[in-house]
Every structure is written in structure tokens, then in C-alpha cells.
Amino acid sequence: MERVDIKLIKQFEGLIKSSSKSIVLVPHMHADGDAMGSVLGLWRILKNAGLKVKVISPTKYPEFYHWMDGHEEVIIYSHHPKQSARALEESDLLICMDFNQLSRLGDMKALVESYPGKKVLVDHHPYPGTFTDLVISDISYSSTSELIFSILQSTEFAPYIDKNAATSFFTGIMTDTGSFDYSVSNPNTFEVVAQLTRMGIDQQNIHSKVYDNFSAERMKLMGFCLSNRMTVYPEYHAAAMYITLEDQKAFNFKTGDNEGFVNMPLSIKGVVFSALFTEKEKYIKVSFRSKGEFAVNEVCEKYFNGGGHRNASGGELYASMQETLLKFESILPEFEDKIKQSVK
Numbered sequence: 058m059e060r061v062d063i064k065l066i067k068q069f070e071g072l073i074k075s076s077s078k079s080i081v082l083v084p085h086m087h088a089d090g091d092a093m094g095s096v097l098g099l100w101r102i103l104k105n106a107g108l109k110v111k112v113i114s115p116t117k118y119p120e121f122y123h124w125m126d127g128h129e130e131v132i133i134y135s136h137h138p139k140q141s142a143r144a145l146e147e148s149d150l151l152i153c154m155d156f157n158q159l160s161r162l163g164d165m166k167a168l169v170e171s172y173p174g175k176k177v178l179v180d181h182h183p184y185p186g187t188f189t190d191l192v193i194s195d196i197s198y199s200s201t202s203e204l205i206f207s208i209l210q211s212t213e214f215a216p217y218i219d220k221n222a223a224t225s226f227f228t229g230i231m232t233d234t235g236s237f238d239y240s241v242s243n244p245n246t247f248e249v250v251a252q253l254t255r256m257g258i259d260q261q262n263i264h265s266k267v268y269d270n271f272s273a274e275r276m277k278l279m280g281f282c283l284s285n286r287m288t289v290y291p292e293y294h295a296a297a298m299y300i301t302l303e304d305q306k307a308f309n310f311k312t313g314d315n316e317g318f319v320n321m322p323l324s325i326k327g328v329v330f331s332a333l334f335t336e337k338e339k340y341i342k343v344s345f346r347s348k349g350e351f352a353v354n355e356v357c358e359k360y361f362n363g364g365g366h367r368n369a370s371g372g373e374l375y376a377s378m379q380e381t382l383l384k385f386e387s388i389l390p391e392f393e394d395k396i397k398q399s400v401k
Contacts, residue, residue, distance in 0.1 A: 060245070061208055065193050070212040072175055072191065078149040079109035085156035086115035086163040087312060090267065092155040093118055094229025095179070095201040097127040098222040099152070102209060105217035111148070113141045115165040119313020121270040125228065126221040134165045142168060149174040155201040157185040157194060179205055182365060183354070196366070199246045202229025206249055223256040228263055235320060236264070239368055271314070278308040282318060289322070293389040294396050295330040296322035301378055302336045319344040329399045330392075334381050341381045343372040349399030351392075360388055 073080065082100055084092035096112055103110040104127075112131045122128070134141040145151065151172050157180045159166045169176075169188075176189035181201050185194040198204040206226045209215055230250060234240045241247070254260065278300070287298045300315055308314075319333035329348040334341050343361045345353035347368045354370040357363040363372020374381050389396075 060197060061193060061195055061204070061211075063211065065191070066208050066211050068191055069177060069179075069193060069208065070214070072150055072177060073103070073108070073214070076108065076148075076150045079111060079144075079147055080150045080152065081145055081148045082110065082112045082152050082154060083162070083165075083169065084112075084114055084118075084154055085161035086165070088114055088116075088118040088122075088155075089316070090122060090232025091200045091202050091229040093122045093125060093128075094225045094227070094232070095154045095205050097125050097131075098202060098225035098229070099154070099205055099209075100127045100130075101219065101222040101225065102214055102217045105219060105222075106214055111144045113144060113165075115162050117312045119316060120311065121267055121313060122228070124266050124270075125225055127225075134168075135163075141165070145172060150177070151175070152177045152179060153189060154179050154205070155182075156180060157182050159186065159188050179208070184364060197243055197245075199240045199243065200230045200233035202226040202233070203246055203249050206253070207245070210252075218256070220257045223253040224258050224263060227253045227258050227260065228267065231260075231263065232267060236268075240366065272309075272311070274309045275311075275314040278304065278310065278314060279318065279321075281308065283321065287322065289325060289328065290386070290389060291327065293330070293393055294327050294400050295332070295389055296325060296328045297332040297334065297382065297385055298322065299334040299378055299382060300336060302338075305336075319346050323348060327400065330396050332385055334378065334385070336378050337373075339375065341374045341376060341378060343374060343381075345370050347399065349401070351396050351399040356388065356392060360384065 082096045084096045100110055100112050114131050114133055116135045117133055132141050159170055162169055177191045178189040179193045181196055181198045181204050183196050185192050282298050289296045315335055319331055322328050322331040329351055331346045333344040345357055347353045352367045354365045354367055357370040357372040361372035361374050365371055
């Protein structure tokens with residue numbers, strides 16, 4: 058089952074064991090289930106091992122992850138910058154998880170970039186950056202949660218993996234695979250899930266807490282977007298949805314309320330490329346999903362200042378919503394042949 062170089066695992070283990078102060082774990086801004094699942098799972102294990110450890114999230118993350126073990130101790134940098142800076146000053150090891158570029162930290166970027174202690178990157182996205190002392194990156198894993206669990210299984214910290222940690226890891230794997238609908242081509246994913254299940258996790262309860270925990274406003278926003286903000290391009294087997302700032306205000310939008318929206322158009326017969334554009338104060342957040350072999354990360358990298366996985370990627374564009382939608386429509390002919398290759 059082990060695929061990560063054992064030398065990297067031993068280096069990682071050594072850095073943790075040599076920490077004489079505290080360890081800080083950091084996910085990307087607007088953290089998703091995998092970011093929080095991997096971070097809080099590792100947080101629990103290190104706590105169980107008697108180590109001092111803190112979690113600093115660059116921004117708020119969706120409320121439907123607040124039930125996870127350790128949430129109450131997470132420091133939100135955007136709300137508490139001084140407390141975050143102090144936590145980093147009092148630590149000697151920083152572990153960055155589920156992102157591989159400093160830009161994914163938003164306003165917290167400079168603080169991490171200038172961190173004087175040892176830094177480690179644990180991630181499963183392609184093209185990792187070089188801003189840490191140690192990089193453990195493997196795109197063959199479905200999620201960072203699966204990756205960190207597999208790593209820890211080969212260390213002295215394996216005995217400290219309890220039900221709470223297993224629950225966090227399963228949450229990360231479940232959400233980053235769309236409830237095992239994609240990114241599960243490697244049997245290791247199911248082998249890891251089997252091990253987590255043996256630890257007593259309640260899969261049905263976890264699924265309910267994540268996916269049956271939305272507000273009524275979120276459901277209304279979903280219906281509004283499907284009815285009024287979606288365009289299908291049948292000739293290109295593509296679809297796009299968008300959410301403006303006015304829409305967000307009208308439906309009392311909260312962080313994470315649009316999670317999963319980008320996947321919905323893929324349920325339409327013949328659609329293999331889906332886009333979601335969400336307006337922010339200064340830019341448009343871009344989310345892409347695809348089926349089959351069509352690589353949306355190539356589209357993101359070339360035109361939308363982003364990247365990610367072949368079938369799931371994201372970026373941003375400093376333009377108006379109208380300009381963004383026009384740009385998306387203008388590039389579809391360029392990828393027409395590649396898109397059609399994924400149509401079954």
C-alpha cells in the first residue's frame with residue numbers, strides 16, 4: 058500500500074519528533090473538507106502523542122465542518138492576525154497541508170513565507186512549490202487526508218490514530234472524491250477507508266453532518282442558480298453557472314454555501330465540462346470540473362491563473378463577471394476536440 062518514499066516519511070517523522078516548542082498546521086484559505094480533515098486528523102494524532110500543536114486557518118471555513126474534533130481550537134488568521142503571528146513565533150515546525158502554492162494562503166502568505174523554523178508541505182496536487190524544507194507530494198492519492206494517513210501508518214505515530222482522527226480523515230477523503238464519485242481510480246483509497254472503518258467511524262453520520270447540514274437559504278440559492286444562472290453549451294458539451302455579489306446578499310450567503318454547485322451540471326446528459334464563477338470583492342473565483350480525460354487544470358492554468366487536478370481545478374480572474382463569462386465562452390472552441398473525446 059505504501060507509495061511515498063520511506064526516506065521522506067522518516068524525515069517527516071524526524072522533524073516532528075525533534076520539535077521542542079510547538080507545531081503549527083495550516084490549510085489553504087476557504088478550507089474545504091480535505092483541508093480541514095487532514096489538518097484536524099493530524100492535529101488529534103499529535104495531541105494524542107503529547108505534543109504541542111496548533112491549527113491556523115487563513116480564513117473562515119464552512120460551518121458544516123465545525124462539528125469536527127478540534128474545530129474549537131482553530132485560530133482564524135483573518136480574525137486574529139496577532140494571535141496567529143504569536144502562535145507561529147512560539148513554534149519551530151510548520152506543516153502546510155492540502156495546498157502547494159503560497160498564493161493559496163491569501164493575506165497570510167507573507168507570514169508563512171518569512172517563517173524562520175522548519176517547514177513541511179504535505180499535499181496531493183500537481184506542481185508543488187518550493188517554499189518548504191521538505192515536500193511530500195503525490196497526485197496518485199485521492200486526497201491529502203488519504204496521503205497523511207498512509208504516511209503516519211509508517212511512523213511511530215500510528216498507535217495514536219484514534220476514532221476522532223479517523224473521522225476527520227474519512228471526511229477529507231469523502232468530500233474530495235465527491236462521495237467516491239471521482240478521484241478513486243487507485244485501490245489504496247478503499248484500503249484506507251477500510252482501515253478507518255475498522256477504527257469505528259460512523260460513515261452515515263459523517264455524510265449526514267456534511268451533506269445534510271445546509272441552510273434553507275443555501276438550498277434556495279441552489280435552485281435560483283440552476284434556474285437563472287446556468288447556461289448550457291450543448292455543442293461543446295459544457296455548462297457554466299455564476300453567482301454575483303448581489304445574489305449572495307439576497308440569499309444570505311455564507312462561506313461554503315456554493316460548495317458542490319460546480320458538480321451539478323455534470324448530471325446533464327452530454328455535459329462533461331462544468332464551470333462555476335463566484336464573484337468576490339476584487340476578483341472572480343473560478344471552479345472547474347470535468348468527466349473522463351478532459352483536463353480542466355490545463356484550462357485553468359492557461360486562462361484563469363490557477364490549476365489543480367485533471368478533473369477538478371480552480372483559479373481566479375481579476376475581471377467583471379460579464380468579462381469572465383465572455384472569456385469562458387470564447388475559449389470553448391479551442392478545447393472542443395479534447396472535450397468531445399471525453400463524451401461517452
